[in-house]
Amino acid sequence: MAPVIEITGLTKTYKSGLQALKPIDLTIGKGEIFALLGPNGAGKTTLISITCGIVTPTAGTVTADGHDIQKDYRAARSKIGLVPQELTTDAFETVLATVSFSRGLFGRAPNPAFIEQLLRDLSLWDKRNDKLRTLSGGMKRRVMIAKALSHEPDILFLDEPTAGVDVELRRDMWNLVRGLRDKGVTIILTTHYIEEAEEMADRVGVILKGELILVEQTATLMKKLGKKTLTLNLQEPLAAVPPELAEWSPTLKAEGNELEYVFDSNLEKTGVPSLLRRLSDLGIAFKDLHTSQSSLEDIFVSLVHKDRAGDRTGAAA
Amino acid sequence: MNSLTFNGHGVWAIYKFEMARALRTVWQSIVTPVITTALYFVVFGSAIGSRMTEIDGVPYGAFIVPGLIMLSLFTQSIFNASFGIYFPKFTGTIYELLSAPVSPLEIVIAYVGAAATKSAVLGLIILATAALFVPLRILHPIEMLAFLILISTTFSLFGFIIGIWADGFEQLQMIPMLVVTPLTFLGGSFYSIDMLPPVWRTITLFNPVVYLISGFRWTFYGSGDVGIGVSLAATLGFLFVCLAVVSWIFRTGYRLKN
Ligand SMILES: Nc1ncnc2c1ncn2[C@@H]1O[C@H](COP(=O)(O)OP(=O)(O)O)[C@@H](O)[C@H]1O
Ligand SMILES: [Mg+2]
Numbered sequence: 091m092a093p094v095i096e097i098t099g100l101t102k103t104y105k106s107g108l109q110a111l112k113p114i115d116l117t118i119g120k121g122e123i124f125a126l127l128g129p130n131g132a133g134k135t136t137l138i139s140i141t142c143g144i145v146t147p148t149a150g151t152v153t154a155d156g157h158d159i160q161k162d163y164r165a166a167r168s169k170i171g172l173v174p175q176e177l178t179t180d181a182f183e184t185v186l187a188t189v190s191f192s193r194g195l196f197g198r199a200p201n202p203a204f205i206e207q208l209l210r211d212l213s214l215w216d217k218r219n220d221k222l223r224t225l226s227g228g229m230k231r232r233v234m235i236a237k238a239l240s241h242e243p244d245i246l247f248l249d250e251p252t253a254g255v256d257v258e259l260r261r262d263m264w265n266l267v268r269g270l271r272d273k274g275v276t277i278i279l280t281t282h283y284i285e286e287a288e289e290m291a292d293r294v295g296v297i298l299k300g301e302l303i304l305v306e307q308t309a310t311l312m313k314k315l316g317k318k319t320l321t322l323n324l325q326e327p328l329a330a331v332p333p334e335l336a337e338w339s340p341t342l343k344a345e346g347n348e349l350e351y352v353f354d355s356n357l358e359k360t361g362v363p364s365l366l367r368r369l370s371d372l373g374i375a376f377k378d379l380h381t382s383q384s385s386l387e388d389i390f391v392s393l394v395h396k397d398r399a400g401d402r403t404g405a406a407a
Numbered sequence: 408m409n410s411l412t413f414n415g416h417g418v419w420a421i422y423k424f425e426m427a428r429a430l431r432t433v434w435q436s437i438v439t440p441v442i443t444t445a446l447y448f449v450v451f452g453s454a455i456g457s458r459m460t461e462i463d464g465v466p467y468g469a470f471i472v473p474g475l476i477m478l479s480l481f482t483q484s485i486f487n488a489s490f491g492i493y494f495p496k497f498t499g500t501i502y503e504l505l506s507a508p509v510s511p512l513e514i515v516i517a518y519v520g521a522a523a524t525k526s527a528v529l530g531l532i533i534l535a536t537a538a539l540f541v542p543l544r545i546l547h548p549i550e551m552l553a554f555l556i557l558i559s560t561t562f563s564l565f566g567f568i569i570g571i572w573a574d575g576f577e578q579l580q581m582i583p584m585l586v587v588t589p590l591t592f593l594g595g596s597f598y599s600i601d602m603l604p605p606v607w608r609t610i611t612l613f614n615p616v617v618y619l620i621s622g623f624r625w626t627f628y629g630s631g632d633v634g635i636g637v638s639l640a641a642t643l644g645f646l647f648v649c650l651a652v653v654s655w656i657f658r659t660g661y662r663l664k665n
Contacts, residue, residue, distance in 0.1 A: 178499035194420030
């Protein structure tokens, strides 16, 4: 796949002294849907803002379709559309006026037929003469998407497109994203929902505290993320894990009242039935049980640890 | 197709947007300054002016017209241009401008062009209003128009700088209220500086606004407090200072980008 975004050695330290991005290297291919996954404050918006020209990088380079975003910013920016995280619109403008404005701003000649189709696709056509301040949050978000697409960009950035968005808009948005991908548009989106990355993206990059800690095909990552925790609320507290349970290496929680077992839900043999059988053999009774997906934060932390361990075998730390 | 060298569509989009904003707030943009100016004519031109002698052979009511137009040009240019760029900063919509393939020069042309257009039109409306109150005579109409446009552009540029610098609405008002209006009142809008005692006259010559008003008055009545050449040089000097500051702002990303 031909690269369309190439990021090399990109860092950002804000004036406050906070380093929002440690050196980042990332290549995104043409027509790809790439998800940047990471908790709040990880640096997702900073990375996007630099690529789009809103924030100046401290060091490193970014090219969009071969054009340097600083030296050749006109060519680079005219390829890019951005739907920012914050809903910011000109309250007193109408939908049609603000979307047409965006197209002009990005150097495109007016094309009323294209704009009409775009507004229809986003269910905005009936509202075209409405002032933006009269629209609901969901409708404003649609307007921001229309603005970003008004100049027919080849690369679309969606910064947390589904944060606070209703089901209907979410579905429309994903349909739109798929439609754009079919037209060859490259899409980079950020999210902190694993499920969203899984559903939409071809590839996922995990970013944590300004570090891109891994980039994987979505399917590969999902295998790594398939960890679940089984929690058993015991009838009687245990003082220690019985040696007979060693092969599952469970842990005791809540002063011995809970037994926790972490397993890989992707495996054929999760070890759950055999553990339960062994417990009944041992006469350890439980009142209740539940399984849970590890929280995103937990998963990130475990990924970082794994990654670090891998680094250490390769290089003297 | 996309190898833009000048983003004309972009400049036009911003210019249209800014002009549309003025038309939406036509009351604030045009009616208010016109009423204010009319009040000045009633008070200074008719009530007080009828008891004043002519200045340099010009009736007092007519004498103050160029100064009054200048006062409006200064404040409206600054207000329009500073608000135009400050507001997107305030609401956050500036993200779009920063991410668009428009050069700093194009941004300045669009915002300053729109603000200057608005105040030049306003200046002409005030001139027409004035003609209803006092007998007007314009010796050098072409130069008058050129000066009107030059001053509108220069002060719009100055306003643009204020808009970028400002962190809040108070700062937006501060320079026009605390600097420009006093300098204009003291800069010979309502009197010829020849009427002042010698010491004050010398002090007044340090007020740059004197040169602007004097030049504009020259285009009407063929005489001013200082020579037209000096006036023109002072105006162009201020224009170049503003241009230099704007280009520095864009080179450094000052207050626009993190
Ligand atoms: N303008 C700014 N000035 C200083 N620090 C900032 C600024 N913008 C973001 N940050 C900091 O940079 C870090 C990354 O922020 P951001 O890129 O918004 O993360 P994300 O989008 O992943 O939530 C955070 O710690 C945030 O507080
Ligand atoms: Mg963010």
